Amino acid sequence: MNEKTEFLIAGDCGLIIKFGDTIDSETNNRIRSFCSVLEKKRIEGIVEVVPTFNSLSVYYDPCIIKGDRLIKKLSSLLKKSGTNSQDGGxxxxxxxxxxxxxxxxxxxxxxxxxxxxxxxxxxxxxxxxxxxxxxxxxxxxxxxxxxxxxxxxxxxxxxxxxxxxxxxxxxxxxxxxxxxxxxxxxxxxxxxxxxxxxxxxxxxxxxxxxxxxxxxxxxxxxxxxxxxxxxxxxxxxxxxxxx
Amino acid sequence: MSIKITNGGMLSTIQDAGRTGAQSTGFSVSGVMDCDAYRDANHLVGNINGEAVIEMTYNGICAEFLCDTVIAFTGGNFSPTINGLSVPSYHSVSVKRGDILKMGMTMDSMRCYMAVKGGFDVPVIMGSRSTNMKIKIGGFEGRKLKTGDIIPIGHGITEPVRDRVLPKPEYNNEIRVILGPQDKYFTQKGIDTFLSCEYTVSDKSDRMGYRFDGAEIENNGTDIISDGIAQGSIQISSNGQPIIMMADRQTTGGYAKIATVISVDIPKLAQKKPGEKVKFTAVTLKEAQKEYIKKEKYYRTLFLED
Missing domain, CATH: 2.40.100.10 (Cyclophilin-like)
Known part of the structure; x- marks a missing residue:
């Protein structure tokens, strides 16, 4: 996890994980590799994710997972997630x-x-x-x-x-x-x-x-x-x- | 099994809970503006949760029933009559083939929903029957309803209903919000203004966003690198006025969002008419999620009764 990564609250069913402050392919790569981590480790309660230039919006159902627990889970996955995405799409x-x-x-x-x-x-x-x-x-x-x-x-x-x-x-x-x-x-x-x-x-x-x-x-x-x-x-x- | 529209009203569309799951490819969610009135309407006619309904805006439709069925109206009271006799909202109503529905302007709130037993049977596109008018898909031919449309009625699983009634919710003008995701782009004075002044719903509001007129919200520039837009996100326009992103919002956008309306208050907002005033109050994520879970439990129990 990069020290620049932060969680923003987007209402009671949404989070934005911000990966950096600039538009660059390295930041975008990290978002992409984190998306593939999320695809593999399906966290119950996540409804959908939307990758953007420098962030990832995560929409979820609080009946299944509450905000604080989701942030904990995502943080620990972010620590394990690398910057590499060798497959390159x-x-x-x-x-x-x-x-x-x-x-x-x-x-x-x-x-x-x-x-x-x-x-x-x-x-x-x-x-x-x-x-x-x-x-x-x-x-x-x-x-x-x-x-x-x-x-x-x-x-x-x-x-x-x-x-x-x-x-x-x-x-x-x-x-x-x-x-x-x-x-x-x-x-x-x-x-x-x-x-x-x-x-x-x-x-x-x-x-x-x-x-x-x-x-x-x-x-x-x-x-x-x-x-x-x-x-x-x-x-x-x-x-x-x-x- | 169908109904024939003889007057589509100002803006009447087929909607369900929305097209989720494709926002990452740029698809707007669409769907009903008031998900409480939507669920109430389906429950009243004995549908399972999730069938498509007609959402009407400000004034209603006129139609002829081409089959016997059960219908219900929820949300705003648009003075519905069947063969000239007035019928109650939040109440199941049996109709016969040949019956004539007439509706007028709203007597109270902005949107009225009509459910029919079995649901409106338009094609499911990417998991939803909701109309996306911008790209002309879903609903009835991807557009609002007009004179002459014949809308098929489905054969979904339904429960027999007789005189089913639900209470009509009463709404005050308090809209609760959670600050963020970009409240840091605003000065303390701006946030204080936002949370202490009354804002008037503008007549430029639509299914994409509720716009307001009121005291200018001070900020340090509201351009951000585009990110995701959640339902209820409150963007601040260049002239310092709030715009709340609703069902037909774009998936992403480049304006800072001062706060997000909590899910349980979205129906209340969706029923506000131009000229009405609202006041924003801040709550914590915990409080908002507690309210959310309470409401979802209520609807889960309601539909289990079927």
């Missing part, structure tokens, strides 16, 4: 058609960065982005690791509707809109992959701790993958660890 290869009508702000992003559109695509697709947490919408991943060169401010006026699968840049963040939603990010491309599909056993494709790698595809490949997705024949490629 999965890396999902997300095909993206960049630019054109599917990424109408790509040229603006390029102009802002004084780069060509091709260079923006190359930079954006050459990083494996860590999923720090999911929130805002089902499957909306907060990713870390956007290259400084393509950081672009959000739109002054957010769009009232962005299509599902849109890939965007908003300030220092990049990500995918899993569902149609209003939003202010600059759209640079679209993935035909369904991030959220209620017919799947696990409706959300990935979880916190996994990574995302964007892979540029041509219009033909995009159309083919889209067709396969619609016919439920497409499986998103994953690789273990980083490249």
């Amino acid at each position: 999965r890396t999902f290869i997300i095909p993206v058609l960049y630019g054109g009508e599917w990424g109408e702000d790509l040229n603006d992003v390029a102009a802002h960065a004084h780069l060509t559109a091709e260079e923006v695509i190359k930079i954006h697709s050459s990083t494996d982005y860590l999923i720090y947490m999911l929130g805002f919408l089902p499957g909306f991943a907060y990713l870390g690791g956007l290259d400084d060169r393509i950081v672009t401010p959000r739109l002054d006026t957010p769009r009232t509707k962005i299509h599902a699968g849109a890939v965007g840049i908003g300030g220092e963040q990049t990500g995918i809109y899993p569902l149609a939603s209003p939003g202010g990010w600059r759209l640079i491309g679209t993935t035909p992959v369904k991030i959220y599909d209620e017919s799947r056993d696990e409706p959300i494709l990935y979880k916190a701790g996994d990574k995302i790698r964007f892979e540029p595809v041509t219009e033909e490949e995009f159309a083919e993958i889209k067709k396969q997705v619609e016919e439920n024949r497409y499986t998103v490629k994953t690789v273990k660890g980083e490249r």
Whole structure:
């Protein structure tokens, strides 16, 4: 257990375990390894846990376990929990058609960065982005690791509707809109992959701790993958660890 | 087995206890705002705990029953009538095929619940029948009810009921809270203001959050690194006003939370109308959990009677 770890009371059915004061992959790793400890050592009374950038929310039923006892149990597990999470999660290869009508702000992003559109695509697709947490919408991943060169401010006026699968840049963040939603990010491309599909056993494709790698595809490949997705024949490629 | 909606009212949705277990992937919990009125309604018609009901807001629905069944109204009194005759709330009511339900505006509190014997049989999505209007899933086609909707009624396990009655709770304006998780972001003066002044429910309140107008709560900046939002979390907006996160809250957020409303007081809050005043008082975690366990025991016993 790190000396920075603290317990915060979030009402009579919730606790927040705070692992640090910053957004960094080391802190996020510790949260992830603690989550896997909790998955193995099921503590009776825990209803669900929600990992975020630097904390873990634990929701529980006080009829089964009271707050003080839960804190004791969690503290002792935290002492045993290490910082290592060697498995490193999965890396999902997300095909993206960049630019054109599917990424109408790509040229603006390029102009802002004084780069060509091709260079923006190359930079954006050459990083494996860590999923720090999911929130805002089902499957909306907060990713870390956007290259400084393509950081672009959000739109002054957010769009009232962005299509599902849109890939965007908003300030220092990049990500995918899993569902149609209003939003202010600059759209640079679209993935035909369904991030959220209620017919799947696990409706959300990935979880916190996994990574995302964007892979540029041509219009033909995009159309083919889209067709396969619609016919439920497409499986998103994953690789273990980083490249 | 179904009912036909002839007027959906202002905001009527199908809800149950909510969609828990998927918050880590960003799914809001949704579910009923007033879980006491919800459980009371199910008990009155002889359902097991957990069946889906209709939650109405401020005014009620009009509907025609397409089968014989038993219904019950709890929460606010929206003046329900069957074929023009007024029927009591917190009381089981037998209806016949062809009967016409009419309801009006609330006479007292914000939300009214209607349960039906067997429960409303909409598809279960990720363990719940609750409507999530933001992403348009669950409930009846993921949206609020409107004229012409035909809502199927289930064949769940039920107990025969005859003239089942429950007491209607009476609520004062005291909302009890536990300070934290981020009370350190507020000055002592800010916390004193929060716990001593009256706050008025704003008309901008909805199923996502209760907003208030009142004395400004002094703080040292309320931006935090986004973390989980529990039910009843009290965020303080940039202009120093409280926002209490309710059923349709986002799973995570980046505003400091001064306190959290205790679970047993959530139904009381969920029944407040815009313009009503509340006062926040602080209790300990121990006291809150004692109250919580007491209430859960009461409902466990109530449903065991079935």
